[in-house]
Amino acid sequence: MSRGRRASAHRPGAGYQQTQYKGQEIGNLTGSIYWARQDDYLSVFMVTSEGIVLVEPIGTEMAAWLKGELASRFKVPVRYVSYSHHHWDHASGGAVYADTARFIGHENMLENIAMPPADAALPMNVRMQDANGNGRIEQAEAQGNLQRLFALHDVDKDGALSGAEVTRGPLANVHPPDLTYTDRLTITLGGNRVEIISRPIPHDDDNTLVRFVDGTNVLFASDWITVRRLPFGAITPAETELVRAVEAMDFEHFVCSHGILGRRPTWRPTSAIARSSGRRWPRRSPRARRSSRCRPA
Numbered sequence: 001m002s003r004g005r006r007a008s009a010h011r012p013g014a015g016y017q018q019t020q021y022k023g024q025e026i027g028n029l030t031g032s033i034y035w036a037r038q039d040d041y042l043s044v045f046m047v048t049s050e051g052i053v054l055v056e057p058i059g060t061e062m063a064a065w066l067k068g069e070l071a072s073r074f075k076v077p078v079r080y081v082s083y084s085h086h087h088w089d090h091a092s093g094g095a096v097y098a099d100t101a102r103f104i105g106h107e108n109m110l111e112n113i114a115m116p117p118a119d120a121a122l123p124m125n126v127r128m129q130d131a132n133g134n135g136r137i138e139q140a141e142a143q144g145n146l147q148r149l150f151a152l153h154d155v156d157k158d159g160a161l162s163g164a165e166v167t168r169g170p171l172a173n174v175h176p177p178d179l180t181y182t183d184r185l186t187i188t189l190g191g192n193r194v195e196i197i198s199r200p201i202p203h204d205d206d207n208t209l210v211r212f213v214d215g216t217n218v219l220f221a222s223d224w225i226t227v228r229r230l231p232f233g234a235i236t237p238a239e240t241e242l243v244r245a246v247e248a249m250d251f252e253h254f255v256c257s258h259g260i261l262g263r264r265p266t267w268r269p270t271s272a273i274a275r276s277s278g279r280r281w282p283r284r285s286p287r288a289r290r291s292s293r294c295r296p297a
Contacts (some may be wrong), residue, residue, distance in 0.1 A: 020237045024065050026073075029194050029253055032192070033216045035261065038062040041089070045070070046212050048190020051079030054097070055210045055220050056090050056257060060173055063093030080104055083177060084198055084222035085204045087114040088152055090257060094175035104185065105177030106198055108206035113171050115155070120163040131169075136160040145170075183225055192216075199246070201239060211251060219251035223258065 026036045029044070036043045043056035043066075052070060057063045070078065073215065077100035083091050086109045094103055122130060131141045138160045142150050146161065153161050179185070185186030185196040195211040201224050225243055253263050260279040 015235060023180075026066075026069060029255070031216050033155060033212055033218045033253070036062075036066050037254055039067075040258050042257050042261075044191070044210070044212075044218065045078075046072050046192060046194065046216070047076065049192040049251065051076045051084065051100070051204060052185070053080045053189055053194050053212075054078050055082045055140070056084055056222070057081055057093035057096065057175075058090060060093040060096060060292075067096050069162075077101070080187060080194075081175075082194075082210055083109060083206075083208065083259060084220070085207045086171070087110070087173060087204065088149070088170040090222060091171075091175075092152070092173035093149070095173070099256035102179050103175055103177040104179045104181070104187070104196055106200075106208055107180040107182055107198075109177055110180065112204070112206055113168070113174050114201065115188055116164040116167045118162070118164055120167050122163040123167055126166055130268060136162055137166065158198060175222060199242060201242060209246065211249070213259035217250065217252040218255065219246070219249060219253070220255045220257075221246065222256065225254075 022039060024036070024038050029035050033045045034045055034047065036045065038058055038061070039057045041056070041062070043054060043062075045052050045054040052074065054066075067078070069074075078097045079101055081094050081097050081101045081103050083094070083103070083105040085091070086105070091105075091109075091113075094101075094221055122135060126137065126146060129137050129141050129143050129146065132138075137146060139147075139150050139154075142161070146166070147154065149170040150161070152172045153165045153168070155165055155168075155172045181196060181198070183198050187194050187196070190213050191214070193213040195209075195213060197209040197211065199209050199221075201207045207222065207224065210218075210220040224239070225246060246276055255260070255261055
């Protein structure tokens with residue numbers, strides 16, 4: 001199938017990462033496997049006679065556009081949505097498919113998207129934004145990421161952010177998984193298998209790989225392995241070993257949630273770049289990660 005392109009009439013929003021890729025498009029990767037892009041963000045999906053398995057909803061705008069495209073092109077519904085991890089810029093928008101799909105995520109995702117106790121205080125790094133000292137951040141007070149992603153924090157839509165809402169992060173549009181796993185899950189749709197594989201990393205403890213098996217041999221990873229460019233998050237000796245383990249897996253085509261597509265034997269994964277560049281990121285504590293979830297990717 002030839003590539004279909006549509007530039008968004010409304011930009012995806014300042015919170016989403018912007019690169020040279022612009023607009024929304026769909027392309028065929030191999031056989032029944034397709035990729036879909038919104039700007040720098042990529043999802044991948046498998047089409048079968050019984051429905052579609054989709055990885056990464058990306059956001060409500062992308063999900064709404066893609067759902068319409070899938071219905072008009074393939075005439076079958078989305079049956080499964082698999083999350084790579086819980087971050088808002090990858091996991092938002094799943095509810096668009098809730099009328100036909102089940103949602104797959106690592107069991108840690110449920111904890112990561114849960115609302116903290118209602119009496120949670122504002123995190124220290126945002127308390128200066130509480131200009132009137134009432135323990136909440138009104139929209140007029142919000143700055144930086146809180147201002148840009150205010151609506152995604154404001155779960156109850158009351159125009160002010162509680163400590164719980166800020167601590168939880170911009171996850172208002174993340175639909176919870178109803179099918180969870182701990183180590184590995186295999187689903188079959190239309191006679192084709194999809195493997196969902198846990199790979200906890202410093203970037204997040206609910207990180208997932210997705211491998212489309214039968215007749216396609218496509219592997220999807222999010223953020224931490226990229227093709228010919230540096231990834232997001234920490235690169236440590238332990239994580240380099242995880243990347244090497246992924247390199248050793250059986251796949252021909254590689255899709256990351258950002259950037260370009262890869263294919264053996266020409267793809268150059270994260271580990272090679274990291275070793276040649278010597279670049280490192282500092283680790284962040286779980287508490288620091290939780291209080292800074294505005295950061296995309």
